Amino acid sequence: MMRFVKGHGTENDFVILPDPDGALDLTPEAVARLCDRRAGIGADGVLRVVRTKAVDAGDVEGLDGAEWFMDYRNADGGIAEMCGNGTRVFARYLVDAGLAAPGEWDIATRAGLKRVTLGASGDVSVDMGAPVALGVGEASLGGAVFRGERVSMGNPHLACRIDEPVSVLDLTRGPDFDPAVFPEGVNVEFYRPVGDRHLEMRVFERGSGETRSCGTGTVAVAAAAAGEAGTGEWTVDVPGGRLTVTLDGRTSHLRGPAVLVAEGETRPGWI
Numbered sequence: 001m002m003r004f005v006k007g008h009g010t011e012n013d014f015v016i017l018p019d020p021d022g023a024l025d026l027t028p029e030a031v032a033r034l035c036d037r038r039a040g041i042g043a044d045g046v047l048r049v050v051r052t053k054a055v056d057a058g059d060v061e062g063l064d065g066a067e068w069f070m071d072y073r074n075a076d077g078g079i080a081e082m083c084g085n086g087t088r089v090f091a092r093y094l095v096d097a098g099l100a101a102p103g104e105w106d107i108a109t110r111a112g113l114k115r116v117t118l119g120a121s122g123d124v125s126v127d128m129g130a131p132v133a134l135g136v137g138e139a140s141l142g143g144a145v146f147r148g149e150r151v152s153m154g155n156p157h158l159a160c161r162i163d164e165p166v167s168v169l170d171l172t173r174g175p176d177f178d179p180a181v182f183p184e185g186v187n188v189e190f191y192r193p194v195g196d197r198h199l200e201m202r203v204f205e206r207g208s209g210e211t212r213s214c215g216t217g218t219v220a221v222a223a224a225a226a227g228e229a230g231t232g233e234w235t236v237d238v239p240g241g242r243l244t245v246t247l248d249g250r251t252s253h254l255r256g257p258a259v260l261v262a263e264g265e266t267r268p269g270w271i
């Protein structure tokens, strides 16, 4: 039996598993079953909520500055370094559960400490760190080749600018890419400018398929659209809503809604 909370950030949805002492043996198979939209609870990923001192986060240093570690898993059970919407929903959960106070504090992730800012309700903002531009790359979809900017947000992205509305894309199948260029896989974003510092975006996420939003992806496309010296506030419309990205040349911030919608328990023996 497992206690869970369900939440989302601009419809990028998560099963949240409170596991303060790290007692849960969370296998990839269990994650995939939880995220299954027909036979499980259904989600783009899992956020295990565990005390930093109760986990071994590999070679990531400096995490003990944060009480809570976000153990993020993709819907296919795979591990990802970072999830922008996940950190926002994770922070909302901690405040809602009385495990942290509204304000400003760090969450430990596999991509290092991420500082969140939130009130007792409303939007959650997270300092996502500096987007790292890695040069051009390409992916193909439905026989067409899309060139874009490779960007690391701790996790890998390919941000492809397109000229037509993003709604025309068929993302029922994922883009193909060269595994020699993206040995860890890649999250592929398609974006189009629709106004002044205003973009629309769709994404095909590594390990989850098309999702209705991706926080690291929105920062990656804002950074790609802004170019090298770009700073300022960007609005990014995704199928699940609207996110705001602020670039200041040193770091990036992601702001938007984070909502908890349900809680419950899995049936004994199911997982």
Ligand SMILES: N[C@@H](CCC[C@H](N)C(=O)O)C(=O)O
Residues within 6 Å of the ligand: 012, 045, 074, 079, 080, 081, 082, 083, 084, 085, 086, 155, 156, 187, 205, 206, 207, 208, 211, 213, 214, 215, 216, 217
């Ligand atoms: N939706 C997330 C990103 C989740 C991880 C991604 N699928 C990966 O494998 O890198 C976000 O909001 O950033």
